[in-house]
Amino acid sequence: MSDNVVKDKHWKKAEHRTKVLSALPEQLGPGDVADAMEALGVSRATVFRLLKRYREDQRTSSMLPRPKGPRSVMQPLEPEIETIVRHHFTRLYATRRKPTVTRFWREIAADCRMEGLPAPSIRRLGRWLEEQDQADLMRRRDGKSKSEPVFLATPGGLTAPNALDIVQIDHTKVDVTVVDPVTRLAVGRPTLTVAIDVNTRMALGFYLSLEPPSLTAVALCLTHAVMDKGAWLAARGIANAWPVRGIPKLIHVDNGAEFHAHAFERACSEYGIELAYRPPGTPRFGGHIERLIGTMMGAVHLLPGSHFSNIYERGDLDSEAEAAMTLRELEVYLALEITGAYHARVHKALDLPPQAVWNMAFNEKEPRLPQDPRQFLIDFLPGEERVLQRDGLHLFHIRYWANELRWLMGRSARKVMIKYDPRDLSMVFVKTEDGIIEARSADLTRPSITLWEHRAARRALREAGRKVVDEDLIFSTILAQRSLVDEAQRTTKAIRRQRNRRSHLPSQKMIDITPEPAAQERLATNRGEGGKPLKLPYYEVEEWDDD
Known part of the structure; x- marks a missing residue:
């Protein structure tokens, strides 16, 4: 009630000021100013100040009373907080990473909390950023001038009444x-x-x-x-x-x-x-x-x-x-x-x-969960249907076997569903009426490979002109490829290490070992003093293996 009374009182005062000031002529005379001072009950300086504000805005609300005292301006940050803000401005915000103001504020708030300091508000931080050199900030964040992209908003259209719906x-x-x-x-x-x-x-x-x-x-x-x-x-x-x-x-x-x-x-x-x-x-x-x-x-x-x-x-x-x-x-x-x-x-x-x-x-109830988490994963894995043969199951030209498969022999000629994890083809999962059977590669010496390695090996064989897929050759090709990659990594590492070892050596010789002119002539003719053949000593150099 009191707030409304105050607001109405202020608004009536603004209306009175507007009525008095709007009646003043463009060119004020001494009598006009005196009349306005008397009507408004203010000083000469206040009349001119109010008139300027009214003529700039032309709205009644511009005549509302303003709080006494100095206008609120942005106070400077505390020195300790200013240090944290400057640090993250230089190391994070004014960089090519271009984080948002929200992310910038979170990093500052986290450091302020660690130091026991009050974090500036995000609005206060935004006003601080506006005071920085915008041209330099754009240059540091963008690197070079670029056109402004246009984005299309994509609002959601789904509503769900409950969690997990x-x-x-x-x-x-x-x-x-x-x-x-x-x-x-x-x-x-x-x-x-x-x-x-x-x-x-x-x-x-x-x-x-x-x-x-x-x-x-x-x-x-x-x-x-x-x-x-x-x-x-x-x-x-x-x-x-x-x-x-x-x-x-x-x-x-x-x-x-x-x-x-x-x-x-x-x-x-x-x-x-x-x-x-x-x-x-x-x-x-x-x-x-x-x-x-x-x-x-x-x-x-x-x-x-x-x-x-x-x-x-x-x-x-x-x-x-x-x-x-x-x-x-x-x-x-x-x-x-x-x-x-x-x-x-x-x-x-x-x-x-x-x-x-x-x-x-979920304060008072539990969500619905699968009875068997492992079964849940297997059910969603990719699968293929295959006929169980006498020697096992064949998938991706690899033969799989499990002792439990013997009980399925002769039961039915129907295909069985085989689930597999492309990240590891050393084992597959056979779905039966009684549950899941784990079947492993019939040759247990085979390494674990991924489906992507398997496909790459087959592509390599096709490029080499192989028409018949050979399981032994697939695995040997994969092992050879892995060995090649490992050797390339070791060689690259050794070369980088040798280069780093030589990088500290000066470009000029540390000791001058140039022979004297007479010695140079004897070396050139391969003759010693008196014309005798010159015998040079033989040194064996031991080679070091970096690895």
């Missing part, structure tokens, strides 16, 4: 190059497969690999989403909680071939999961997963080896040369970003952190 899964090429863990040389950009719960916005799980999108990536991502993640986090030294788990009611995906695979559709039906596909060419229908992927890519843009979102942002940065993180290190980084940042921040669409919404959803 709708889960979206999608793939993306990660905007960063990873390196080999041994040689630390660049090996390429990995593929991220990630799942999100539409209702709570929780990231349910993900899978990272160097292979293109596949049914295996979907199976491993979905298994990671459904299962408890305690052991997975502990194996990677992550202390953050990731409480999400459970079988979804519906999975919403795009029209990728892996999502239309028979094995995927059958496995979803097996566990009572409905499938829904986006209309072709409409990524906006996957807005929730697209925004999560965008958040994850915004985080990796801070890493060495980042490619950024497009060529405009990357400029002339050599991402391959700056790459430094392995696939496992990137996996841990993404897990920390999800569990320690994304889940704990207030989501704009929820007005709560996703983890808080998830906890409320």
Whole structure:
């Protein structure tokens, strides 16, 4: 009540000022100023100040009374906070990584908290950034001038009344190059497969690999989403909680071939999961997963080896040369970003952190879980149907056998379903009415190989003109290829080490060993004093093996 009275009182005063000032002529005379002073009850200086404000704005609200005292201006940061802000401005914000202001503020807030200092607000930090040299900042962040790209908004169109009602899964090429863990040389950009719960916005799980999108990536991502993640986090030294788990009611995906695979559709039906596909060419229908992927890519843009979102942002940065993180290190980084940042921040669409919404959803009930986690993964793996022959099962020109297969001999001539993990072809899973039978390579001396190694070996054989596939030759080819790669790595390392050893040597000789003129003449004619043949000593040089 009192606030309304005050506001009405101020507004009436503003209306009175407007009425008096609007009646004043363009050229003021002494009598005009005196009349205005009397009507408004203010000094001469105040009349001119109010008149200037009114003629610049021409609105009644410009005549509202202003608080007494000096106007509020931005106070300078405390010296200790200014030091932290400057440090992150130089090392993070004003660099080619181009983080957002929010990310810039988080890094500063984390350091302020460690030092026991109050963190500046993000609005205060934005005003601080506006005071910096914008031309220099753009030059340091962009490297060189570039045109401004145009982006299209992709709002989500799905709503889920409860947690795990709708889960979206999608793939993306990660905007960063990873390196080999041994040689630390660049090996390429990995593929991220990630799942999100539409209702709570929780990231349910993900899978990272160097292979293109596949049914295996979907199976491993979905298994990671459904299962408890305690052991997975502990194996990677992550202390953050990731409480999400459970079988979804519906999975919403795009029209990728892996999502239309028979094995995927059958496995979803097996566990009572409905499938829904986006209309072709409409990524906006996957807005929730697209925004999560965008958040994850915004985080990796801070890493060495980042490619950024497009060529405009990357400029002339050599991402391959700056790459430094392995696939496992990137996996841990993404897990920390999800569990320690994304889940704990207030989501704009929820007005709560996703983890808080998830906890409320499953406060008194448990999500639906598979009875056998191993069976769940196997059901979603790719598979092939094969006839059980007398010598076992044949898949990818490799023979598999298990003693339990003897009981299937002669039962039926029907084909059996064989599930396989492309990451390891040393074992396959045979689905029977009584459960799963593990069948291993009939030759136990065979090394574990991947499906991609197997295909590469077959391509090499075809290029060599081999018409008949030979199992022994496939494995010997793979071993030879591995040996070649290992030898190349050792040789490259030895050469780099020799070059580094020689790099400290001066370009000129340290000791002058040039013979005297007379000695030079004797050496040239191979004759000693008196014309006798010159015998030179023979030295054996021992060669050192760097390895």
